[in-house]
Amino acid sequence: MNLQRLGIVARKELVDAFRDRRAVGVLAIGSLVGPALIAFSLNAQIRRQSVAELRVPVTGAQYAPLLVDWLRQQPDVTVVEGPRDLAAAQAAVRAGDEDFVLAIAEDYGEDFAALRPGRVRIVRDSAGRSSGASRDRLRRLVGRYSEEIGWLRLVARGVDPKIASAVSLQDLELSTAQQRAGRILAMIPIMALLAAFSTALQIATDSTAGERERGALEALLLNPVPRLELVVGKWLAATIFALAGMVATLGLMAAALAMVPFAEAGVRFSFTVTQGLQWLVAMLPAGLLAPAIEIYLASFARTFKEAQQYMGFVIMVPMLALVGALTFPEATGVWLAPAPILGQFELAKEILAGESPAAIWYVLGTFSTLACAALLLGLTARLFRSEKFLLGR
Amino acid sequence: MIRVEGLRKRFGGVVAVDEVSFEARDGMVTGLLGHNGAGKSTTLRMICGLLQPDAGRIHVDGADPVARPLEAQARIGALPDAAGLYARLTAREHIEYFGRLRGLPNDQLEANIDYWTRALGMENIIHRRAGGFSHGERTKVAMARALAHRPQNVILDEPTNGLDVMATRAVREVIATLSKEGRCVVFSSHVMQEVSALCHRIVVLARGRVVADGAPDEVREQAGEADLEDAFVALTGQKLEAV
Structure with a gap:
């Protein structure tokens, strides 16, 4: 060649x-x-992997100081003061100023003291550009708080809190980042x-x-x-x-x-x-x-x-x-x-x-x-x- | 000199070239005259070693294009029927490319480029890219490219096809000069006027066969017609195409 x-x-x-x-x-x-x-x-x-800071705007924080303090103690959670009442919270979410707002009802304290479930709302707009992952995380956090308080109440009455859970469900995530x-x-x-x-x-x-x-x-x-x-x-x-x-x-x-x-x-x-x-x-x-x-x-x-x-x-x-x-x-x-x-x-x-x-x-x-x-x-x-x-x- | 003896070629069931024999001598222009499909291009392609004949022998200055195509190709410069150019290369780069492939030394390549630029009147297009060339300009470049090495044997397949008057004249002048220089020129055409004006010898092909072979006068004599065009009709049984 x-x-x-x-x-x-x-x-x-x-x-x-x-x-x-x-x-x-x-x-x-x-x-x-x-x-x-x-x-x-x-x-x-x-x-997606990295744990972002969860920012929780709370309306009516004064009605549930225990819950708000508990949230503050959770890692990577920042509690900020939300709109002044439920109507304002709805307006803020609708306008897109907030992804979601945790709104605590005025009678939360009364219900809590009377051992009735206190009303707490997550104001959200699924049609908007809300962040589902953060909202779900807040929902789980509030659920855990509710569970912990429930257990404490059972323990105070001499009942083993385990009887309140029939199933223990755990995710076993195998893949790592x-x-x-x-x-x-x-x-x-x-x-x-x-x-x-x-x-x-x-x-x-x-x-x-x-x-x-x-x-x-x-x-x-x-x-x-x-x-x-x-x-x-x-x-x-x-x-x-x-x-x-x-x-x-x-x-x-x-x-x-x-x-x-x-x-x-x-x-x-x-x-x-x-x-x-x-x-x-x-x-x-x-x-x-x-x-x-x-x-x-x-x-x-x-x-x-x-x-x-x-x-x-x-x-x-x-x-x-x-x-x-x-x-x-x-x-x-x-x-x-x-x-x-x-x-x-x-x-x-x-x-x-x-x-x-x-x-x-x-x-x-x-x-x-x-x-x-x-x-x-x-x-x-x-x-x-x-x-x-x-x-x- | 190119000599062809008993050349045969068939494509499937069609016999394209049938027992074709002729001789094209140095210093002479030999014209292959015939209609489209008469076997002109196939014959020329076999001489150039591009197609293998089914039977027959070919000699190009002692080289055999059937057995050793590259040896024959080294002695030939050929312009194929549809010679496409490289749209993004300049006219000069076309000649350079083929000249280099043929191993021309630089000084000779330069001299040959100058020669063809002048001979074909390409001064105004030599540094332009071929993309926008007219048909005449394309033919000139393709011709200069094919003859970059100034070969002894020149084969031109329908070189004037579709050219305007000026370009046709340039090509005819080149053909006349080539034969005066003692080279062997074979060109094909279906234009009677051109063949009779340029050729020393005419080979008339019809349906793959040689129906007449000789100087223009001899061809007229063979057909028994005084006019070459009438001779062609008499020989092939077909009318020539309008020019």
């Missing part, structure tokens, strides 16, 4: 692609969407793989099906250049785009991760530069294979549009495999490393989880993926030599 000629073909395709707004746009969007999405969902997940965050982090390798496919797509289809449609390919085939060199040159150009897309995605992802407040949510996560490099080494072979798959399939298409339809499937297939690997994590392991695409995903996942896969897995993964790419390029070159390809039938 004549390296100089490979360079000539690749250079032409790169110049062509860089002048193509669509290709450059795809490169930019392809490498930006993933990191943005991950950063956004991680942030949202972590905000760490695990939930881990699931999102596992999306990062998928995003990087997606970037490899999406950024190479335009150049892979335009330099094959597009040129064929415009009649530029027959003129190219009249040059005394082995077909494999033409194919590999085109692949080189697409691969440069794919690798640029992957490196940009991973780099931006690392930057996005640096901005997520992991510690705040009690999630232990650190990502070192070494891990980042390991990551690149593990995933880059996919950046060599993705354009080869695309170029091969696009070479079957007679028109650019037809090729784009094929590309929809090209992206679907690895994504489905990856979603499968995510859904059944127990079925995967580092032994998957030699499988193209899946292997890159698996290695990246292991590194993210803080493991250090043995070098042999990297070698096997790289070798098998490159072998696949070489096979596809060879098949494409054979297609380039066939009469059907030239005649468009």
